[in-house]
Amino acid sequence: MLCNLCKKNEATVHLTQIVAEKMQKVDLCEACSKEKGVSDTTGFSLADLLLGLGAGQELEKGSSAGNELKCPQCGFTQADFKKAGRLGCAECYHTFAEGLEGLLKSMHKGVRHTGKVPQALRQSRELTDKVKSLQKKLEKAIAEENFEQAAVCRDEINQLRQTHGNLLPG
Amino acid sequence: MSISEFLSTPAEMCRREGANDRIVMSSRIRLARNLRGFPFPGWAKKADRIKSFEVMRPAVESLPMMAGSFSEAMENLSALEKQILVERHLISREHAAKAAGSGLVLNKAESLCVMINEEDHFRMQALCPGLQLRQAWQSIDELDTALERVLPYAFSPELGYLTACPTNLGTGIRVSAMLHLPALVLAEQMNQIIQAVNKLGLAVRGLYGEGTEALGNVFQVSNQMTLGESEVEIVEKLNKVLAQMIEHEENARATLLEKKPKMVFNHIGRAYGILANAHSISSKETMNLLSLARLGFDLGLFPGIQRSLVDELFVITQPAHLQNAHSEKLSAEARDLLRADMLRERLKPVKRPNPPASPPDAPAAET
Numbered sequence: 244m245l246c247n248l249c250k251k252n253e254a255t256v257h258l259t260q261i262v263a264e265k266m267q268k269v270d271l272c273e274a275c276s277k278e279k280g281v282s283d284t285t286g287f288s289l290a291d292l293l294l295g296l297g298a299g300q301e302l303e304k305g306s307s308a309g310n311e312l313k314c315p316q317c318g319f320t321q322a323d324f325k326k327a328g329r330l331g332c333a334e335c336y337h338t339f340a341e342g343l344e345g346l347l348k349s350m351h352k353g354v355r356h357t358g359k360v361p362q363a364l365r366q367s368r369e370l371t372d373k374v375k376s377l378q379k380k381l382e383k384a385i386a387e388e389n390f391e392q393a394a395v396c397r398d399e400i401n402q403l404r405q406t407h408g409n410l411l412p413g
Numbered sequence: 414m415s416i417s418e419f420l421s422t423p424a425e426m427c428r429r430e431g432a433n434d435r436i437v438m439s440s441r442i443r444l445a446r447n448l449r450g451f452p453f454p455g456w457a458k459k460a461d462r463i464k465s466f467e468v469m470r471p472a473v474e475s476l477p478m479m480a481g482s483f484s485e486a487m488e489n490l491s492a493l494e495k496q497i498l499v500e501r502h503l504i505s506r507e508h509a510a511k512a513a514g515s516g517l518v519l520n521k522a523e524s525l526c527v528m529i530n531e532e533d534h535f536r537m538q539a540l541c542p543g544l545q546l547r548q549a550w551q552s553i554d555e556l557d558t559a560l561e562r563v564l565p566y567a568f569s570p571e572l573g574y575l576t577a578c579p580t581n582l583g584t585g586i587r588v589s590a591m592l593h594l595p596a597l598v599l600a601e602q603m604n605q606i607i608q609a610v611n612k613l614g615l616a617v618r619g620l621y622g623e624g625t626e627a628l629g630n631v632f633q634v635s636n637q638m639t640l641g642e643s644e645v646e647i648v649e650k651l652n653k654v655l656a657q658m659i660e661h662e663e664n665a666r667a668t669l670l671e672k673k674p675k676m677v678f679n680h681i682g683r684a685y686g687i688l689a690n691a692h693s694i695s696s697k698e699t700m701n702l703l704s705l706a707r708l709g710f711d712l713g714l715f716p717g718i719q720r721s722l723v724d725e726l727f728v729i730t731q732p733a734h735l736q737n738a739h740s741e742k743l744s745a746e747a748r749d750l751l752r753a754d755m756l757r758e759r760l761k762p763v764k765r766p767n768p769p770a771s772p773p774d775a776p777a778a779e780t
Binding site: 333343354355358359 | 447449455557558562566569570571573578
């Protein structure tokens, strides 16, 4: 069995780590395991190592056409990710989304963010929802020819747009 | 003002107290954040990094909680100054290697530190003595909220805060605590504990983070997953696990004292003997022996001294701190000699450990 990292030497160090019921395996040669600090089992995290290994292949799976994906924003490619284990810019998450999904699944508890949201975004989301519901109400009122109600809705929407226009899309 | 003038002395630093500091040396929470519209630091050209640094640094300096802070570009710090910051756990080893376009902003209390252009645009951390994860989360959450008001973050509603490495994606949070676990190591239970903690999706590392060994029986426990759980869920999970680890360590101490008191006293007595009498000693040996001295203090074997003395020795015997106390450049051998001199001097007033005569009645006596 060859070393997963250098793919040259015989692998003599075999690691298995079970994190949250997911099993990960790595086979390394003596030299690579030393370089990665694997000899010290207490200070070693398989996830960090795996990222450098499996990440590139995961991304390749994502590109179905065969020609290499490149981030239009920053010029980052799959090959770069394979090398660095890091992405180039925020837009890369969009560019490589398909390939990243499997990777994220293997390393995190879920694939959707459930934590903190920047305040400005939270406010804008709430406002957008409010305007949407008012617009629905407005359409309904018009359909029912309840023009008094419609006028109230229209005024409210205009008011929101005027005071918080910077937080609303479009 | 230079960073050495800005930092509190090791003695002051070690007098800071927190809950459970008998076992939990410190609590830390760091958040990874990036700016919208700039490539991540590792991929950015030098010119881009300098440009983004010029946007980020004044924004951090302007925050109310960072008033009176120390702010500097990495290229203006000497190798020694950077190493001191690493030994104080204020910056990462990776950040110490950075030059132009990177920097740090550190508040006066040394409880909040923002690394600029590390692996991410921002790596901000709150550091508290003892077990105070909720407190640390509150402080760093406030800093983050204040910063997001003045700078646009790279954020996606689905994926959360976008980070250079997918392992930090989502909350970008790393919650960690540094634990002193000498009894679990002596009782050879540490590997079992590490495996159990790993199964919960948490990592156990050495003193200086990724890929470092557990010098001085000090272990760092931290979360690994950042996506799919909220910050508070992660903090509470750590709190629960840490409470159990503290209990295991206390149990191991009590059991060792009951079953193998001679073995424990032998280790502590020998550690004292070497620390107080050596004429040359490496930093690694010092840390391992100081760990046993700290255990001896916790077990009441060194009446009349403060734990902060042991903790201070932990800090000032590290290579960069030792070098900093001397004007001439020291070789590793010269440092070993000076380290031993300093230890003999500082341990002069400390009487040799005095274990209770026969089997102790109250093994875990804390005073």
